[in-house]
Amino acid sequence: MGSRRSGTLSITQMxxxxxxxxxxSTVTAAAPSVRVTNPRAAGAVLFLSFVxxxxxxxxVAPHVSALGAGAAGIGLAVGAYSALNLPxxxxxxxxxxxxxxxxxxxxxxxxxxxxVAAYTLPTGIGAFIGVRALHGVAGGILVPAxxxxxxxxxxxxxxxxxFGRFGALIGxxxxxxxxxxxxxxxxxxxxxxxxxxxxxxxxxxxxAALGIHDRVPGATTDAAPPQRxxxxxxxxxxxxxxxxxxxxxxxxVGALAAFLPGTAEALGASPSVVGGLFTxxxxxxxxxxxxxxxxxxxxxxxxxxVAAGLAVLAVALGLLVVTGQxxxxxxxxxxxxxxxxxxxxxxxxxxxxxxxxxxxxRAFGLFNAAFSVxxxxxxxxxxxxxxxxxxxxxxxLAAALCLVAAGWIAITHQLRPPxxxxxxxx
Numbered sequence: 335m336g337s338r339r340s341g342t343l344s345i346t347q348m349x350x351x352x353x354x355x356x357x358x359s360t361v362t363a364a365a366p367s368v369r370v371t372n373p374r375a376a377g378a379v380l381f382l383s384f385v386x387x388x389x390x391x392x393x394v395a396p397h398v399s400a401l402g403a404g405a406a407g408i409g410l411a412v413g414a415y416s417a418l419n420l421p422x423x424x425x426x427x428x429x430x431x432x433x434x435x436x437x438x439x440x441x442x443x444x445x446x447x448x449x450v451a452a453y454t455l456p457t458g459i460g461a462f463i464g465v466r467a468l469h470g471v472a473g474g475i476l477v478p479a480x481x482x483x484x485x486x487x488x489x490x491x492x493x494x495x496x497f498g499r500f501g502a503l504i505g506x507x508x509x510x511x512x513x514x515x516x517x518x519x520x521x522x523x524x525x526x527x528x529x530x531x532x533x534x535x536x537x538x539x540x541x542a543a544l545g546i547h548d549r550v551p552g553a554t555t556d557a558a559p560p561q562r563x564x565x566x567x568x569x570x571x572x573x574x575x576x577x578x579x580x581x582x583x584x585x586x587v588g589a590l591a592a593f594l595p596g597t598a599e600a601l602g603a604s605p606s607v608v609g610g611l612f613t614x615x616x617x618x619x620x621x622x623x624x625x626x627x628x629x630x631x632x633x634x635x636x637x638x639x640v641a642a643g644l645a646v647l648a649v650a651l652g653l654l655v656v657t658g659q660x661x662x663x664x665x666x667x668x669x670x671x672x673x674x675x676x677x678x679x680x681x682x683x684x685x686x687x688x689x690x691x692x693x694x695x696r697a698f699g700l701f702n703a704a705f706s707v708x709x710x711x712x713x714x715x716x717x718x719x720x721x722x723x724x725x726x727x728x729x730x731l732a733a734a735l736c737l738v739a740a741g742w743i744a745i746t747h748q749l750r751p752p753x754x755x756x757x758x759x760x
Contacts, residue, residue, distance in 0.1 A: 371487045375545020380480045381503045382538035388511035389531050397524040407459045414463045415470040420706040422474020427699015434548040435483040442476025447535035453528040481698040483546050485686030494631030498623040498679035505620040563693045575743050576684040579640045580704040582739040583677050585712025589732035592713040601660045615671035622675025636684035637747035643676030644740035651733035
């Protein structure tokens with residue numbers, strides 16, 4: 335398992351050492367037909383998968399409104415995706431480990447492409463909600479497959495940097511897709527957005543077929559999963575901390591998306607300035623994720639970056655609550671991006687590192703389920719509590735949750751050193 339040093343285990347001690355170049359070249363020479371995932375292909379598929387999500391965020395509501403939906407119908411149409419996406423994440427993770435990353439990714443992309451194209455067909459709200467639910471299933475099985483393939487390809491000592499780059503790609507999708515979808519909708523209507531996204535997903539399926547594979551570099555055989563692999567994964571303290579941090583992170587992101595516009599507009603900001611606040615957040619997040627800071631996860635573990643990032647999120651949200659000036663709101667939004675940039679690569683790298691090849695799909699299924707839980711429960715909970723307590727800002731609750739989570743992770747990390755994949759191997 336590795337030697338102990340000052341009561342903790344480093345990530346390099348938690349995972350098996352990579353094969354020597356001579357061994358890997360020998361394996362390749364003996365089996366030239368074995369192909370491994372191309373990291374650029376995994377990045378392209380992940381980017382297109384999130385273009386799907388972010389391009390439809392500003393498109394579904396006006397489309398279903400044009401079908402005659404009121405507020406309740408719009409809410410059901412928007413929420414139907416997440417309602418099916420969450421359980422599909424867990425089921426998809428199991429399928430990824432059993433069937434393979436490549437097959438599940440291709441099926442997920444094709445199914446997502448068909449369902450998004452089918453958004454153009456319903457003339458009633460109920461039928462549209464049904465198609466939206468099927469799209470949630472497609473997305474639920476797709477994203478764990480791509481993350482698992484990326485985790486397989488990330489070399490030992492490179493997981494933090496690798497997932498930092500993937501996080502930056504997701505951030506780029508979050509910036510580019512909504513603006514592009516809005517421009518296309520204004521010129522050609524919502525159906526054009528749906529068909530364009532569908533075409534991009536089919537392109538992703540072609541890229542996945544060519545560039546995503548199920549072999550790990552240097553591996554000659556696939557490890558068998560342990561008994562009750564989900565339970566074995568959830569016994570890992572490192573994974574439990576990563577999942578809890580993911581829920582808190584996405585709850586905070588949801589709170590920012592729901593309540594920052596009102597805060598900024600109360601300071602006299604125009605809609606374009608409000609958009610600029612989110613751009614500042616996205617730029618700082620991408621910058622941190624692409625920086626050498628993400629590589630710290632590979633040297634000393636994920637918990638330090640996670641705790642520090644959550645603390646930064648708490649400070650940023652606090653600034654947004656107390657500010658009376660717009661420039662402070664810009665600073666708070668940018669600081670929020672820095673906190674996100676610390677947390678996201680750390681929790682994804684931790685998820686990859688505590689799982690082996692045979693359980694990485696399940697691990698990322700749990701990760702994506704945690705991601706959905708935070709976004710689904712955070713904003714309505716913060717809003718409901720704040721509504722019952724006079725003068726309480728929902729962002730204050732989000733800041734307090736981030737601060738509590740940062741302290742809990744720091745304390746539990748000291749009490750229980752992280753465990754690696756050897757602990758769940760058969």
